[in-house]
Amino acid sequence: MxxxxxxxxxxxxxxxxxxxxxxxxxxxxxxxxxxxxxxxxxxxxxxxxxxxxxxxxxxxxxxxxxxxEGEITYPxxxxxxxxxxxxxxxxxxxxxxxxxxxxxxxxxxxxxxxxxxxEYRAAASSTGFRPYGTEPNTDQMVFDPxxxxxxxxxxxxxxxxxxxxxxxxxxxxxxxxxxxxxxxxxxxxxxxxxxxxxxxxxxxxxxxxxxxxxxxxxxxxxxxxxxxxxxxxxxxxxxxxxxxxxxxxxxxxxxxxxxxxxxxxxxxxxxxxxxxxxxxxxxxxxxxxxxxxxxxxxxxxxxxxxxxxxQLDLALLPAPYEAFAIRSHFPIFTDPVTGDILRTAHFMVSNACPYRCNFCSESVQIGHGLRRFRDDAIGRAIERVCEYVSYDAKSLFFDDSVFWSGRYRDISDFCEELSKIRAAEPGDLHPRLRRFLTDDGDISRLRNLQWGAQLTVDTLAALHSQEESEKILRQMRDAGCSYIYIGIESMSTQVMNGIHKNLRRDESRPWREKVRHAARMVKSQGITLGTSVLFGLDGETRSSIDETIHEVGRLIDDELVDLASPNILTYHPATPITRQHGMHDQLDYHSPRIDNRKPYIYFEEAFPGVVSVILSEDDIWHIHNETQRRWGGARNDTSPESVLQVEGRIEGAAGEIIQETYAGI
Known part of the structure; x- marks a missing residue:
């Protein structure tokens, strides 16, 4: 000692x-x-x-x-x-x-x-509040305000x-x-x-x-x-x-x-x-x-x-939803007949992003490295899909920063196996899957399952040929993928030159052209595309802000982007950019009363004092107003009016503000 x-x-x-x-x-x-x-x-x-x-x-x-009112909350x-x-x-x-x-x-x-x-799982509403009762199950012991x-x-x-x-x-x-x-x-x-x-x-x-x-x-x-x-x-x-x-x-x-x-x-x-x-x-x-x-x-x-x-193998851990009901409802997944928003399970086969962007707290350089499903990864992931379907999931979102860490072979094998079991007769399914799929409702949800995942521009448009990427996107679509989310970050070359996601730089093919190429490939497969944009990175100026807003607007005009979420760089304690910007010992995440006000409340995690020092408050107002004006209905809107429209379509919703549901968190 x-x-x-x-x-x-x-x-x-x-x-x-x-x-x-x-x-x-x-x-x-x-x-x-x-x-x-x-x-x-x-x-x-x-x-x-x-x-x-x-x-x-x-x-x-x-x-x-x-x-x-008007704020972003965890969805x-x-x-x-x-x-x-x-x-x-x-x-x-x-x-x-x-x-x-x-x-x-x-x-x-x-x-x-x-x-x-x-029965409890099927009846669970989207609200985070749940009664404890006299004989509670494990889900009833959670307080999620x-x-x-x-x-x-x-x-x-x-x-x-x-x-x-x-x-x-x-x-x-x-x-x-x-x-x-x-x-x-x-x-x-x-x-x-x-x-x-x-x-x-x-x-x-x-x-x-x-x-x-x-x-x-x-x-x-x-x-x-x-x-x-x-x-x-x-x-x-x-x-x-x-x-x-x-x-x-x-x-x-x-x-x-x-x-x-x-x-x-x-x-x-x-x-x-x-x-x-x-x-x-x-x-x-x-x-x-x-x-x-x-x-x-x-x-x-x-x-x-x-x-x-x-070393951990994530595949060998119990499923996070084993003890808890699925309550998420992402508006990107809807019933094709009724239009109802579907119950959506979160799913991860890895714990970190393989990229090393200096602003991201999900980067592999933070924590203990990249952990994945390792032992029989594809088989165990398919089992997990069936398990979540048995828990009344009608859609899935893969929260991995990059789907299957961007490895096309794993994506291909997973999609091939998922397509196979969705089309199979119940009696032909392996017993380890049938133990989850116990009735006609389970089989129906599996066959109609919608899902989404996150990819990167570089994965689609730089690290693989167009033919390889189009093949992977087709396989994802055929296996039920209806939504893909990518992080654009910025459309400004002076900003993106400092971002690790932009690995293969080519002066004859600037980042904005790679973004457009990636978006075109996704949309050519009939898949909805959501994007996030991050303002306040190194190199950001009012000119680069306007360039990004304009170029994303062009993608929306050309029907290459369906949803765009504007975000403000927020300092996380362990990210390199926090120290580089001299904020490592300035962050206040403890004071009980913080002046949380407009325009900060319009952006995820943004509070005065913890957002990019490169941006003034006037810049943040400008970003809010201009993205709202230029991107129109494609902006991931968090206004009270928009939120009420979404909430009205979710059975049992009780004051839940949906943010980043389009982007999958």
């Missing part, structure tokens, strides 16, 4: 780092503790002193926005939260039942006892008082971090002994371990840094970053063992020994992650454990 300094832009913060197993409790003593608890637990359950061994849990996606399912919980929930449900049969959750256990039924306003606060307080959760797990991106801290503070005000765990993209980007696991580095905007500097309240008991699937499971089991058996509140001082005991007994699960725990009741001192397990 050694104290190491965290480098937070020159400010020193002390954290005690541990290595898994180095200072764990003695294995014999740990086994004795486990046996003693088990005997007492069995006795209390048998005598009726303890009604149940399960304790209530709530999981939360912290929302990005504070009001719905889809909270997939980062669902994925992070996938292993822990799967194992807990598997262990529900007789205590003697439990393998992982063989002590007290979270109230994850049963998955949603087929979408917008953080007074109504959401009251719902959260009511839920805390009703459920009295022993553990609250919060997932947050950077623009939502201030609201995650408020959500945690409300937990502590209502339930001082509840144990709060924070994870998600903001923690991933701001808290990492060195390769040897002996030290951690926290960005200035990281939760640990702002708490220890007194900028944020000490309301977090634990943080988990990285490839946290197995780490969350180990932590949840440690929390269960660290609970007092009578009152069932976590005793914080017991968490580290229990976690170390579990890790020493079982070893570290797959993936590279970091668990940081508050060391005392003040929650201002921390200790950490870096978990460096074997």
């Amino acid at each position: 050694t104290t190491h300094a965290i480098d937070a832009a020159g400010r020193k913060v002390d954290v005690v780092m541990h290595r898994p197993g180095d200072d764990a409790v003695d294995p014999v003593a740990f086994q004795e503790l486990r046996q003693q608890r088990r005997e007492k637990l069995e006795g209390d359950l048998g005598s009726g002193l303890l009604r149940t061994r399960y304790f209530p849990v709530l999981s939360v996606l912290a929302p990005v926005m504070t009001q719905s 889809g399912d909270p997939m980062a939260l669902y994925a992070a919980l996938s292993v822990a929930v799967h194992r807990a449900v598997d262990d529900a039942g007789p205590l003697e049969n439990a393998r992982h959750y063989n002590d007290l256990a979270p109230e994850w006892k049963r998955f949603p039924s087929k 979408r917008v953080w306003d007074e109504s959401a606060r009251m719902k959260w307080i009511t839920l805390l008082r009703e459920v009295r959760p022993r553990v609250v797990l919060i997932s947050s991106v950077s623009p939502a971090h201030r609201y995650a801290l408020e959500i945690a503070a409300m937990v502590k005000a209502e339930l001082p002994h509840a144990y709060v765990v924070l994870g998600g993209r903001h923690v991933d980007e701001t808290m990492t371990a060195t390769p040897d696991g002996g030290r951690i580095v926290v960005k200035p905007s990281g939760t640990v840094a702002v708490i220890q500097e007194g900028k944020a309240p000490p309301v977090i008991d634990a943080l988990v970053s990285g490839e946290a699937y197995y780490a969350v499971d180990a932590l949840m089991r440690a929390l269960a063992m660290a609970m007092d058996l009578e009152r069932r509140w976590v005793r914080p001082e017991r968490v580290l020994p229990c976690l170390q005991g579990i890790l020493a007994e079982e070893g570290v699960g797959a993936g590279k992650s970091l668990v940081v725990l508050a060391s005392d009741e003040t929650r201002e001192s921390f200790c950490g454990i870096a978990l460096n397990g074997p």
Whole structure:
């Protein structure tokens, strides 16, 4: 056990780092503790002193926005939260039942006892709110407010008082971090002994371990840094970053063992020994992650454990939707007869983008590298399609930054196999697919399945020949693909010369011509094309802004682009451009009250103080007004009037503002 300094832009913060197993409790003593608890637990359950061994849990996606009118809010399912919980929930449900049969959750256990039924999934509305009830399934234990306003606060307080959760797990991106801290503070005000765990993209980007696991580095905007500097309240008991699937499971089991058996509140001082005991007994699960725990009741001192397990194969993890209902509805997918917007599942076969753009938080250079479906990748992806169809998905969007990482062979093999099973008779399907496709409704949804994916201009127009790209697009269309999304970023050569997506530069064929060529190939196959445009990159001027708006407008006029989403460069804590622009120690993602106003609210994640220093507020107004005027109905509109039209077509929608639904997040 050694104290190491965290480098937070020159400010020193002390954290005690541990290595898994180095200072764990003695294995014999740990086994004795486990046996003693088990005997007492069995006795209390048998005598009726303890009604149940399960304790209530709530999981939360912290929302990005504070009001719905005219703003952009998260439109889809909270997939980062669902994925992070996938292993822990799967194992807990598997262990529900007789205590003697439990393998992982063989002590007290979270109230994850049963998955949603087929009927529940089919009836799930698009709203993020869901009743907890008396016998909740795993989906009912999620709080997903979408917008953080007074109504959401009251719902959260009511839920805390009703459920009295022993553990609250919060997932947050950077623009939502201030609201995650408020959500945690409300937990502590209502339930001082509840144990709060924070994870998600903001923690991933701001808290990492060195390769040897002996030290951690926290960005200035990281939760640990702002708490220890007194900028944020000490309301977090634990943080988990990285490839946290197995780490969350180990932590949840440690929390269960660290609970007092009578009152069932976590005793914080017991968490580290229990976690170390579990890790020493079982070893570290797959993936590279970091668990940081508050060391005392003040929650201002921390200790950490870096978990460096074997390389992850995403195909071997439980499906994120196994425990949760599909609630997304993307307006790009509609029923050809009724016009109803279809229930849309998110799907990923990789975790990062193979490109290294300096502004993108999804880049392979951030995090632990590119992870994919590896073992029998195509077969397992087809299984996952069938599984999601059985969960009432009528459409899919592949959220991979680049579909199958841009590998044409994988795309071709996947589309060929998907086309084959869509056309097959039910009796001819492999048993491992038939176990999901159990009735006529499942078969019908598979045959009529619509889906979309993301590609890049370079993938289509530079890295492959026109013949190869047209063949791939035909295969995608024939397999049910009806929508493709590409990131244009800019139509200005002076801007795109600094972007990694523009790999093969040719002065005789500027970027805007490659964009036009890629768009023409997509549209020639009858596929809807959505695009995103990013303003505020290096080299941006008012002239380049106008050039981009005009050239995208020409694509729309020529019916080569169906939807265009304007975005403003927002600084993420770990992206290289944040440091290059001198913003690495200037980001405020913690202050509880931020002046979030027009025109920032018209763009995803844009707040004053965290957007491109290259753009003035007048530039942002100009971008908003001119894209609205020039792109017309093709602009991904977030005005209140447009939103109400979309919401009216979604059964059960309750105040959900759709943004980037066209672009697939």
